[in-house]
Amino acid sequence: MVSQEVRIPVRTKSLFGIGAAAESLFLYTFGFFIMLYYNQVLGLPATLAGLGPTFALIVDAVTDPLMGSWSDRFRSKKWGRRHPFMLAAPVPVTIAFYCVFNPPEGLSTTQLFLWLITFSILMRACMTLYFVPHLALGGEMSKDYHERSSVMSYNNLGAYIGAAGAHFFSLKFIFVATAGYSSGLLVPDHYNQFSTIASVLVFIALYTCAFGTRDRIPTLSQPKDDVAPFNFRDFFGDIAKVLRNRNYLYLLLGLLFLSITIGMRAAFNNYMNLYYWEFTTSQIANFVIGSVMGYGAGFLFSRRLHIKFDKRAVIVATAVGYAFFEAMPVVLRIAGHFPENGSDFLFSGVLFFHIFGSASLSILNISVMSALADVADENEARFGQRQEGMLYSARSFFSKADRALGTFLAGVMLDVIAFPAKAVPGEVDPDVVFNLGLVDSPMTIFPALIGAAFYAGYRITRQRHAEIRRTLDAPEASAASPPTG
DSSP, X not given: OOOTTTOOOHHHHHHHHHHHHHHHHHHHHHHHHHHHIIIXXXXXXXXXXXHHHHHHHHHHHXXXXXXXXXXXXXXXXXXXXXXXXXXXSHHHHHHHHHHHTOOXXXXXHHHHHHHHHHHHHHHHHHHHHHHHHHHHHHHHSOOOTTHHHHHHHHHHHHHHHHHHHHHHHIIIIISOOOTTOSSGGGOHHHHHHHHHHHHHHHHHHHHHHHXXXXXXXXXXXOOOTXXXXXXXXXXXXXXXXXXXXXXXXXXXXXXXXXXXXXXXXXXXXHHIIIIIXXXXXXXXXXXXXXXXHHHHHHHHHHHHHHHHSOHHHHHHHHHHHHHHHTTHHHHHHHTTOSOOTTOTTHHHHHHHHHHHHHHHHHHHHHHHHHHHHHHHHHHHHHHSOOOHHHHHHHHHHHHHHHHHHHXXXXXXXXXXXXXXXXXXXXXXXXXXXXXXXXXXXXXXXXXHHHHHHHHTTOOOOHHHHHHHHHHHHHHHXXXXXXOOO
């Protein structure tokens, strides 16, 4: 059991989760809409539509660890290591996001591509200013093995609310069917309405989280006296320290391959719903039912699973579960054992597997986020320096990499199978539709399974973590109590 002294107030964890809601609203909708918008609505070739976010990913590979090292070494008794960055980010983030979805009219293909690249990079770089310190804040809120899972459950729940809320309300109330268009997702003006509303909501949520979690600042770690402020020489040393940790490397490689699966499935999502399953916009919106049940299960059961099993076992099992559950409808369709389009049971069948896929991904995400905090303890015991920022910068990077890399790969595959631009649901060549299903599901199982194999190399058990905490807490206990005798 966690003592009352160790528990984080529910109010603080909830406000922390609001920050994740804002982050996921931007990242999810960027991954969910950007390919369809630039390819099917604006007419940009699919490969170019996928390249834009990929260029932004290259910048993220530099800015994420830079932000992690900078916030790890930042000193402020009043505001702590993380909050100054979280307070600086909301204005540029919301402006860049709005611009991505509102390119000027009359741009050529080259100009449209450059617009996408420019504002994708700006949006992702500004998100880094918030995202990395925010995740690091969650990792350092508690020293307890299980309470960390509780903190990250609120973070995961907030992330789900942001993504699912954006998904449901935008499809129900913004991307509604309009005369002259086969789907509300293909109406250009809807994207302006959506990006305006989303920008305002995210701006409010980011500041709410930053100000609402200030009560934790006095309890958070400060850089030790011998830790220098940020500089590039020590920055490369910080990278070397985290990469020397084998447990971190296994988590990192697992994240890499899992991100490929997540990103490709996200990029294909609209194509599959519109052209493969031929769902209506209202049916697509109702997939939130499966997400509610799946992510609700993650929130309720992740901490309990970590009490019963080590985090590694939970991580591996849920990675395998996510690999298969979301792919099963297409696999069964190819095998001839799934309802045909238009069947009364089609939507419920896809939804059934989506529930279990969402639950697997939710528990997996919470478990990895909690495990990274345990790795931060291990690194402090080895090097005498807290490095949550550096460690969580990888999680920040891959949460964006899954969308960018997946969007790029999906764009390439769409061109390979010759999927037409500005296509009409129900009028696409059946062979092209079959190939769409093939590249969406059976092929995306394998990267997730490779990720599960790497996750199996993680070795910090609860017993090992208890030993690490005893090592870290012994000097603190000695300093707090004068010697006797």
